[in-house]
Each structure stands twice: as C-alpha cells, then as structure tokens.
Amino acid sequence: MMSKRQRTSSSSGARQQATLLGLWKKPEEDKQSANDNISSGRKRERDDDSDLSTPRPASKNNTVTSLLTGSKQPRWENISLHNNAPMLILRGGIGGKKKTTIRKSLVALPDWNENVTFHAFGRECTMRRRICQYSLQGKFTYSYSGLKNVQAPAFPSNLYEIKCQVEDVMIEYILSNLETIEKDLSLSNEFIELVKQSAARSKQDEQRLDIFNYCLLNHYRNGDEYMSYHSDDEASLCQYSPIASISFGVTRSFDIRQKMTKGNKNEKRSRMARIPLGDGDVLLMFPPMQQHYEHALPVEKRVVGERINLTFRRLV
Numbered sequence: 001m002m003s004k005r006q007r008t009s010s011s012s013g014a015r016q017q018a019t020l021l022g023l024w025k026k027p028e029e030d031k032q033s034a035n036d037n038i039s040s041g042r043k044r045e046r047d048d049d050s051d052l053s054t055p056r057p058a059s060k061n062n063t064v065t066s067l068l069t070g071s072k073q074p075r076w077e078n079i080s081l082h083n084n085a086p087m088l089i090l091r092g093g094i095g096g097k098k099k100t101t102i103r104k105s106l107v108a109l110p111d112w113n114e115n116v117t118f119h120a121f122g123r124e125c126t127m128r129r130r131i132c133q134y135s136l137q138g139k140f141t142y143s144y145s146g147l148k149n150v151q152a153p154a155f156p157s158n159l160y161e162i163k164c165q166v167e168d169v170m171i172e173y174i175l176s177n178l179e180t181i182e183k184d185l186s187l188s189n190e191f192i193e194l195v196k197q198s199a200a201r202s203k204q205d206e207q208r209l210d211i212f213n214y215c216l217l218n219h220y221r222n223g224d225e226y227m228s229y230h231s232d233d234e235a236s237l238c239q240y241s242p243i244a245s246i247s248f249g250v251t252r253s254f255d256i257r258q259k260m261t262k263g264n265k266n267e268k269r270s271r272m273a274r275i276p277l278g279d280g281d282v283l284l285m286f287p288p289m290q291q292h293y294e295h296a297l298p299v300e301k302r303v304v305g306e307r308i309n310l311t312f313r314r315l316v
C-alpha cells in the first residue's frame with residue numbers, strides 16, 4: 001500500500017536502446033580482508049529481514065518507524081569518510097519482509113538491457129551486468145560515460161513506490177535531526193528548503209513534491225558481475241541533492257577511493273573504504289562526495305546470488 005505521500009506515476013515501458021553506460025576495465029577480485037569494512041560485517045547471501053549489523057547511530061533521534069514495515073526499527077548511521085564524503089546509511093531500511101518480492105518484481109521489469117556494448121579507449125567492451133533506467137513521467141534523459149541523452153521511460157509503479165519510501169524516510173530523518181545533521185553533513189540551504197517544502201506539501205495532502213526524478217538500475221546476477229570505479233558527477237545532476245543508493249539481494253562490497261589528481265595519470269590510488277551493502281540498505285551520498293571520490297562494485301567470486309541496485313538521482 002502506498003502512503004499518503006505516494007502518488008501513482010505512469011508506467012510506460014518503451015524498450016531502451018541497448019547502448020547505455022559502462023566502464024570497461026575489469027577489476028581484479030579484491031583479495032583484501034573484510035576487516036577493513038567501515039561498518040561491521042554482515043553475513044553474505046542472507047534473504048531474511050534480520051539485522052546482523054551493529055550500527056553506529058548518527059544522532060539521538062535515529063529510529064524510523066511509520067513507513068517501514070519491518071519488525072525491527074532500522075537506524076541511520078553516519079558513515080562519512082571525511083567532510084568531502086558525507087554519507088548516511090540505513091541498514092535494511094526499505095522493504096521490510098517484502099524485500100525478496102520487491103527484488104523479483106524489479107528483476108521482472110521489461111526494460112533491462114543485457115550485453116550492452118560501448119566504446120572505451122578505442123575498444124569495444126561489453127558491460128558485465130544488466131542495466132535500465134526510468135524517470136519521472138518519462139520526461140528525462142541522461143548523459144554519462146560518453147553516451148548522450150539516453151531517454152529514461154516513466155517509473156513503473158513498483159519503482160515509484162520505492163522512490164517515495166526512500167524520500168519519506170530521508171525527509172523524516174533529516175527534519176527530525178536537522179540541527180545535528182545540517183552541520184555534520186554540511187547540507188546546503190537549497191536542499192534543506194526542498195526537503196521542507198516536500199514535507200509541507202505532504203502534510204497538507206497536496207501533490208507530491210518529488211526529490212528524485214531519475215533512477216539507474218543495475219542487476220548483478222552473480223559475483224562475477226561488477227561496476228568499475230567512477231563518480232556520478234555529470235553536469236545534469238542537481239548540485240545540492242544527495243544520490244540515494246538502494247540494494248536488494250546478496251550483500252556486495254561498495255569500494256571508495258579518491259579521484260585522480262588532475263594531470264597525474266600514473267598516480268597510485270588505493271581503496272579508502274569498503275562498505276558492505278545488503279538487502280534493503282539505503283546509502284545516501286551527499287555533495288561534494290562525487291567531486292572528490294570514485295566508487296566501484298568489485299568482482300567478488302565467492303558471492304553467490306543476485307543483487308539489484310537502484311540509484312535515485314535528481315536531474316536538473
């Protein structure tokens with residue numbers, strides 16, 4: 001059931017062109033110990049709703065109740081690496097006991113693109129994952145990784161519902177912890193204003209003010225499928241909005257490293273953090289993270305099972 005804030009979105013499904021984004025370089029399977037995970041370990045491949053992590057509360061008022069259907073009350077953790085990489089995570093925050101059903105409904109969407117080919121460094125490469133994208137009322141196009149103005153069809157209802165839940169838990173948490181969070185995460189006035197306006201509309205039962213208007217979906221069918229280091233810093237992205245990353249399925253590692261210093265192509269950069277992203281986890285990456293850091297989803301051969309990742313973004 002959708003909450004009062006959630007308004008239906010049209011759900012057309014024009015099949016997308018098969019030439020979408022990708023980064024070609026296949027990373028080595030990362031052999032480093034899981035001990036350097038920046039948050040506590042989570043068992044891999046779990047498909048239930050138990051929360052095995054021991055979260056570090058972001059602030060006092062960190063419980064989320066009303067919109068979440070799980071029996072446990074997930075807590076936001078502040079996992080910022082640095083002032084330049086403010087991040088919040090809500091472990092198992094979306095989907096409650098329906099995570100598996102949600103994942104299956106996302107896997108069944110009609111617009112997935114497989115074996116997408118793209119050109120990088122003079123070679124033709126094939127993407128090692130499935131991808132698709134959707135946008136609010138199908139009004140948006142997105143340009144990235146050398147691909148220009150790719151049309152994103154309208155959000156299907158299941159994805160729109162997730163988007164609304166993510167916005168709602170984010171808004172609820174930000175507004176109830178505004179004083180601490182504003183400073184801790186250096187939130188911009190524009191973003192706080194947008195959050196307040198969206199909450200006010202909802203309170204007055206007016207038409208929803210959407211924060212995110214676009215979603216990129218990645219489907220990793222096993223531990224061999226991956227995404228190379230990159231940052232989400234396209235000019236079409238709103239400069240003050242976070243990117244919300246939601247995962248369903250097996251736990252995979254999310255690696256972060258610094259961007260290359262300009263003009264220093266041979267610079268050696270090592271991983272700065274590894275964050276395990278599990279079923280129903282919500283990771284919020286706030287500006288200016290994408291300006292300073294890159295992230296990747298490395299090959300993890302030991303991982304069995306699939307994972308879907310949704311990144312909700314605000315395009316201008």
Ligand SMILES: O=C(O)CCC(=O)C(=O)O
Pocket residue numbers: 216218227232245254277295296297309311
């Ligand atoms: O699958 C993930 O968690 C990474 C997704 C990602 O980096 C992206 O969509 O830009």
